[in-house]
Amino acid sequence: MPFEKQITRLIAWLFIPCFITLCSVLYVAKLNLYLTLLIISLVFLSACVAYQLLHKKLQDQFVQLGNIIEALNQGDFTLRAKSLATDSAHSQLLREINRLADTLSSERFEFKESQLLLAKLLKEIDVAILACDGSGRITLANPATTKLFSLSENKLTSYNLHELGLAHLLSSQSNALVSLSSAQGGRWHLFKDQFRDKGEQQTLFILSDVEVLLSREEQSAWKNLVRVLSHEVNNSLSPIVSISATLKKISSNADLDTELKEDLNDGLTLIGERANRLHGFINAYRSVTQLPEPKLETIKLAQLLDALAALLPYQIDIQNRLTDTSLQADPSQLEQCFINLLKNAHEAAPNRPIQINVYTEAGYHHITIQDQGPGIQNQANLFVPLFTTKQGGTGLGLVLSKQIVQAHGGRLTLENTQPTGCKVTVSLPN
CATH class of the missing domain: 3.30.450.20 (PAS domain)
Known part of the structure; x- marks a missing residue:
């Protein structure tokens, strides 16, 4: 049985003894029959009206509380119960429900903020x-x-x-x-x-x-090393060049044997030339440590590759151009990257064509450069700035190319192919 009906039924049972007592008193008083019936009717009617009002009042209160709790359950924390500033149990219940709504509203706001931050x-x-x-x-x-x-x-x-x-x-x-x-x-x-x-x-x-992460740390370490070496070496080379020029001038004016003077001038000239070359060599490495941030603009990948194929005197076969492919990149840096890679491929097999293929996968544009040379002999030192297997090489090409690709948010990988050759893959984000 509903709770409000239980309360009203209890009140009805409390009214029955009072009603029986009233009837007994009227009977003993021996009042007029019509007056007795009138009094009994009025009392009964008043009791019924009070019963209905009490039942409705209880029902309205429970419906109000039910609506508020249902709104809280549905996530609506705007409804509040109207309570009196009294110490009654009913007012205390309404205040606690309002406090619960305030707490849930605050926690929901904090939860939404946390969700937005997490997202x-x-x-x-x-x-x-x-x-x-x-x-x-x-x-x-x-x-x-x-x-x-x-x-x-x-x-x-x-x-x-x-x-x-x-x-x-x-x-x-x-x-x-x-x-x-x-x-x-x-x-x-x-x-x-x-x-x-x-x-x-x-x-x-x-x-x-x-x-x-490892590549960034490795590049940072090499940059610091090259910066220190270039500073120390350049500090030593400058006086060597100056002293060798001064000694050469003194020997030219000195009274020495002709053959001895020629040998001395040749030696001093060689010292000066080697010092200048070493100075240029160190400055080339410094350029790797000072690579500027790429200035991004929209470029067509097919146009860039076609321009390089027309510019370089190599046999280049572009198998798939993807003419509609465009990306955000620094054209000058990207050109320098591909020139270095194509130069390496040509030097690996000078009399054989270089194959270029372009495809899109996993959110990246992939450009592969395939040569037909002997392949990579020492893969562990590919991107070490001071390492090269070429006579007269500086070891800058691959290092600079990798830095350019990573500065564009991409990746550069090399692998040997069967039966011969090496394939370089440049992956750039869409």
Whole structure:
């Protein structure tokens, strides 16, 4: 039985003894029958009206409280109960409900702020974050993950880890180095943890590109080393050049044997020339440490490659131009990058054509440069600035090209191909 009916029924049972007592008193008083009936009717009618008013009052109060609690349950925290400033239990109940609504409204506002902050962090952070349920279906993916796999968030959440080639993440340990089957490739640091969402167990994966971080630290270390070496060497070369020129002038005016004077002048000339060459060599390395920020503009990739093919005296075969492909890049820096790579490919096999192929995958434009030379002999030192296998080389070409590509948010990789040759892949973001 409803609570308000229980209260009104209890009041009715309390009224019955009073009504019987009234009837007994009227009977004993031996009043006129019509007067007795009138009094009994008025008392009964008053009791019925009071009963109905009490029942309606209780019902209205419970409906009001029910509406407020229902609104709170639906997330509407604007309704408030109107209470009197008294110490009655009813007023205290209404005040506590209003206080509950204020608390829930404040907590909801704070929760919304936290959600917006978390969403902004997930959007801006350059780390791939995804989650999956117990069946391996992806339930969460941030923009870095969608860019990595070149899929929208709605489409990505319709896949599972097996379909994306990420099933090995389930068995991998947290803080391990893993590889991905996406076009990005490379080595990735994996952080894995468990959490619950709506009562369901979820697995969280955070993937950080280790190669980019290591490459940045490596470049920073080489820049610092080259900066120190260039400063120290240039400080020594300047007096050497000056002293050798002075000694040459003195020997020219000195009274010496002709043959001795020629040998002395030749030696001093050689010292000066070698010092100047070393000075130029060091300055070339300094240019690597002072690469300016790229000035981005929209360029057509096909036009850039066609212009390079017409400019360079090499046999270049562009197999796929993707004429509609455009990207944001610094044209002068990108041209210098491809000139260095094409020059390396030509030097590896001077009498054979260089093949260029362009394709788009996983949110990146990929440009491959394939030569038919002997391949890479020492892959461990490819991007070491002071290392070269070419006679008269400086070891700057690949280092500078890699820095240019990374400054554009891309990646440069090299690999040997079968049966011979080397393939360089430049991956630039769409």
